[in-house]
Amino acid sequence: EIKKEKDNGNEKINLETLGVPSAKEPIDVEGIIQTVVIVLGSILVLCILLYFLPIFKVKEVNVSGLNIVSQEDVEKAIGYDKQKNIFILLLGGIKDKVLTIPEIKEVNYKLEGLRTLNIKVNEIRVAGYIPYLDEYVYIDSDGKVVDISKEKREGIPLIEGLDFTSFSLGKLLDVSNDESLKIIIEVTNVLNKYDISSQIDSIDVTDSENISLYVGAIEVGIGTIEECDHKIRMALEAIKNLEGAKGYLDVTSSNEKIYFKPIA
Numbered sequence: 001e002i003k004k005e006k007d008n009g010n011e012k013i014n015l016e017t018l019g020v021p022s023a024k025e026p027i028d029v030e031g032i033i034q035t036v037v038i039v040l041g042s043i044l045v046l047c048i049l050l051y052f053l054p055i056f057k058v059k060e061v062n063v064s065g066l067n068i069v070s071q072e073d074v075e076k077a078i079g080y081d082k083q084k085n086i087f088i089l090l091l092g093g094i095k096d097k098v099l100t101i102p103e104i105k106e107v108n109y110k111l112e113g114l115r116t117l118n119i120k121v122n123e124i125r126v127a128g129y130i131p132y133l134d135e136y137v138y139i140d141s142d143g144k145v146v147d148i149s150k151e152k153r154e155g156i157p158l159i160e161g162l163d164f165t166s167f168s169l170g171k172l173l174d175v176s177n178d179e180s181l182k183i184i185i186e187v188t189n190v191l192n193k194y195d196i197s198s199q200i201d202s203i204d205v206t207d208s209e210n211i212s213l214y215v216g217a218i219e220v221g222i223g224t225i226e227e228c229d230h231k232i233r234m235a236l237e238a239i240k241n242l243e244g245a246k247g248y249l250d251v252t253s254s255n256e257k258i259y260f261k262p263i264a
Contacts, residue, residue, distance in 0.1 A: 058084050059115035067123050068103050068153065074119060077101055086114055094119070102146045102169060127188035128159035128203060132167075141188045143172050143181050155198035157191075159184060161206030180205040183225050187211070190229045196236060215239055223252030234258060 063074045077097045098107045106122035127141045138147040145167050163176045175181045183205045191197040204212040213220040222231045231251045238249060238258050247262035
């Protein structure tokens with residue numbers, strides 16, 4: 001039943017009884033806009049303060065775990081300078097930027113206070129280098145190219161006997177003698193296992209049946225790749241007693257027999 005009410009002699013239908021809501025108060029659009037402007041302005045002022053206040057400028061970057069890569073390489077990758085705001089660095093993607101350095105495979109970082117950034121990296125272990133024209137191609141212990149440089153680094157073995165047709169940074173070395181690459185991978189994994197790569201001057205896999213390592217003036221013949229770990233350990237123990245010597249050290253037999261032939 002529709003209820004009617006009289007208003008100054010005129011009949012007025014009560015719409016609420018029909019379930020029709022009454023008109024609401026008009027929205028204060030101007031007030032909302034003013035509030036939004038005030039909030040955005042406050043945020044902008046806060047951002048400006050955060051950017052320019054000295055307390056938020058990075059005072060120091062500490063990088064640990066470096067062996068091949070330099071501190072300067074990491075700082076350059078993240079775009080660090082002493083006037084850099086800590087929030088700019090953090091929002092810039094520190095981890096992704098450091099990982100653009102080919103020799104680094106893992107990155108972790110944390111803030112110490114607001115002005116010191118500590119970065120810890122885990123480098124790819126470089127197995128050796130191969131001269132190519134006027135450059136050096138560096139590969140890791142998986143046979144992947146990790147750097148191409150005109151600089152020859154100390155403490156990294158020269159690799160001889162690998163025939164490759166092409167190479168690309170970050171990709172496996174494209175070799176024509178796969179067996180030789182497998183030997184290099186196995187030998188360098190042993191060297192990395194005992195952290196002795198820096199003691200080896202070169203590795204020759206030209207003949208997979210007669211693999212040789214060179215340590216100073218001593219050629220170490222390890223023969224085939226069989227029991228490579230044991231042979232290399234025996235050789236390095238023997239070399240400790242051959243300081244200043246020049247010659248051929250034969251550890252091709254996996255038993256404890258070692259032969260040394262000096263060369264005048």
